[in-house]
Amino acid sequence: MGCLSREQEVVMEITQALAEYVVRTGFADLPAEAVTQAKRAVLDTLGVTLAGSLEPCARIAGEVIAAEGGQPVATVIGQGFKAPPRAAALANGTAAHALDYDDVTSSMRGHPSPPLLPAVLAVGEETGASGRDLITAYVIGFEVQCKVGRGLGQSHYPHGWHATATLGTLGATAAAAKLYGLDVERTRMALGIATSLACGSRQNFGTMTKPLHPGVAAQSGVLAAQLAARGFTADRAAIEAPLGFLRLFSPAQDAQPEKVLPDLGNPLDIVAVGIGVKKYPCCYGTHSALDAILELRERYGFTADDVDWVTVTVPNSGGQPFVKAGAAGGDGSTGDREAPPVGLGPLIHPRPTTGLEGKFSMQYCMAAALLDGSPVLDTFSDQAVRRTEAQALLRRVELVQAAEPAEPGRGWAEVAVTLKNGTTVRTRVDQPRGGPDRPLTWDELVAKYRDCAVRVIGSEATEESLRLIGELEHLSTVSDLTRLTAGRRTAATV
Template identity: 45%
Template sequence: MKITERLAEFVASTPTAVIPPDAREQARRAVLDTLGVMLAGSREEASTKVAAFVREQGAAEEAAVLGHDFRAPANAAALVNGTSAHALDFDDVSVTMRGHPSVPLLPAVLALAEKLGSSGSELTDAFVLGFEVECKLGSMIGGPHYALGWHPTATFGTLGAAAASARLLGLDVDGTRTTLGIAASLASGARRNFGSMTKPLHAGWAAHNGLTAATLASRGFTADDEALEAPDGWLHAASGGAPIDRSPIERLGAPWEILSPGIDVKLYPCCYFTHLSIDAALEISADIGKRSAGIESIRVSVSPGTMMVLRKEPPQTGLEGKFSLEYCVAAALVDSDVSLASFEDSAVARPDVRALMNRVRVTEDGPAAAAPIGGSAVVTVAFDDGEPISSRRVDIPRGAPQNPLSWSQLAQKFRDCAKPNLNGSQGEAAIQLIQNLDDVPNVRKLVAAFRTDPVHA
């Protein structure tokens, strides 16, 4: 069977009962995490600029723009909410997608579900199925696609959001196939823009474009039936002509990507390729206390391929700091913490941190990664007073599926992110609704829990 056809059949025809309870639980965890980082990101400049752009357009008030004080057409709300959710780089990761799976999906299905009055169970179905599509596509061409400079969150994310939106709209196989065909011409995003406002915009456009593709298909718009797999189709173009592994298309839901390999939840609001090194640096910091000023040298050994994603130049802004391994390690050693505050422009400019950054040497001589994203990191610190060298190795970051956060830890991350937007009782009410998402009769009830007096215009 053709790839586009098989994906469309899977999305349109999979019954709710086939989606296992533990997959639905993982979806609820992803919804909680993504809504939290969405609220936190709504305060970032990238979000406020896109919100201002959308507000100026006017038009139908179909869905809430979370963290802001207005409503917009569903696809426009998805654009802002997707940008917000990725603005801090605090959102979850899929190793097979090689990107961020939830930030294209949730903004699209949340806005559409609010517009349609869909149930929480219907939203969950769409989320899990869209997740499966974007990650299985990532398994097919992810390596060469990434190496060519594409941003998978923007590309696979558009196709996943399109599939999820088609499901929520109740499109049949033909309509879903058309949706994927339209989305194939809307899926784009370049890694060169990492460290700028355009990176989070990628997630916003992916949500917007996926929802737009499904909406157009529902109105009779046309697209080629083989837009993904044809020789001049998206998969060949997006892989640079490299061989396409078609086997994942025969394994849809076997296993479910949301369960295996699962979702990596971020504890730090920066590029995931820095997290192993941050964990190691924080372990050292816990041992040495406030002695970072006496550090003579820092050696960081990471797995091959790590630095392809990260900045080589010293960061000048907080956004650039999110992609600087040297900065992240230095901040962890100086502050014994890496948090939202670590990526303010003023934090990156601190003289003591910049001095320590200059003592960091990174080499890609660690063990090869077993997964597309991962590997190991070893951080070794030497002191100028002859004190014993301190070294730590980390192979599995906190928040990975093999080292997961509990629901209570995830809920605390949500509270920390949402605190400026929601008071205590509002936050707890939202957490309870998400924990029981399958029982929510209308997603508008969930969205209503996030309506607040805005902290910014």
């Protein structure tokens, strides 16, 4: 390396080191806790994918894929047919994120499983992978996308990139390369190809295109590995090079490539940082506040009619408060104060008019919790968001950004409710229920899975799939599980 410092040498080796890690890591190298976390993630993600398969965005994706045809290799979950692996990954990744009910991790400031598991399942069916192969590929993909995420600058997300999609493309590629059995050089090429396939704009939050992001990431991961397997080339340092992934996706030139490799594989982020499982089917940025307002509602016994004003204070995210184009300011007729409605981070819809927008509105989530209690899937229908009482109440919710920043993985929120009798009650939640430090129990995950799955595949297939996921490391072939998740084909996909 001549006169380069050791730090510079390490930075120059990122793509190579990641490829070596993918190839050398096997099931026997995984700690027991990583296997447990992977199984929890499969259970949760498969459940929300099944429920998400009923959503219009997933159905449209399925219709497009069915119309194109192709070899019936991999299951399109919940839609009753098989498709080529890339196509199945696209449909299933879209369905996995359709409800915004899927898991999160602070390592990548996004959703790890929706791009990752659909790629693993599609390629796993194609290659005859076992349950152990699935777990190994999932953990490897998780580690790659999260460790690369450490090297991205803080500017990545505030400038509009959706990390679930950008980093998820690399994770899906690593997992697919593992299942295809690529060697180090071809895995390195696959990762390089993936850097040019990564994309995803946060401007599309609250529309069908947001769940498309992990679908495209899963599809791109499979494509990158397939191309590389056949000798397709890319730059050998595409992640760390001056014009590579890390610097390209750090708009403020704040990439930190030196942070990617020091802990690669030890400790694994899936264990050391962990996964947050969603208790509510909406943006994770609302969950601490939802826990807080539901706690206050239960403790003090007030109803929505008793509430004059709600103030939600959240950590400083480094971004600027904004009003999404088209959001109305206060007019005094519905309880609005003079300041326009504010959005922060991913919560870009202070005045939502659709169910999808409601998932990214702190104002609506607080109003819904006051009106209905704990949010459920039906809370985020267009009809529910457009209710007169919800629209009136959300105009009495303000969102404030504190000077205090969030600690990694701790999206705290403080909620203050002022009642019409002049009393103000408040509480703070430091991490929502379901977060890594406050995990849902296995029984709670099972209950969530049943609620999501039974409406699509019925009780018998739901219970059998639960059994197989519980014994995933002993499963001889992934297809034994995916066949139970097929569901029924609709007229539009015949």
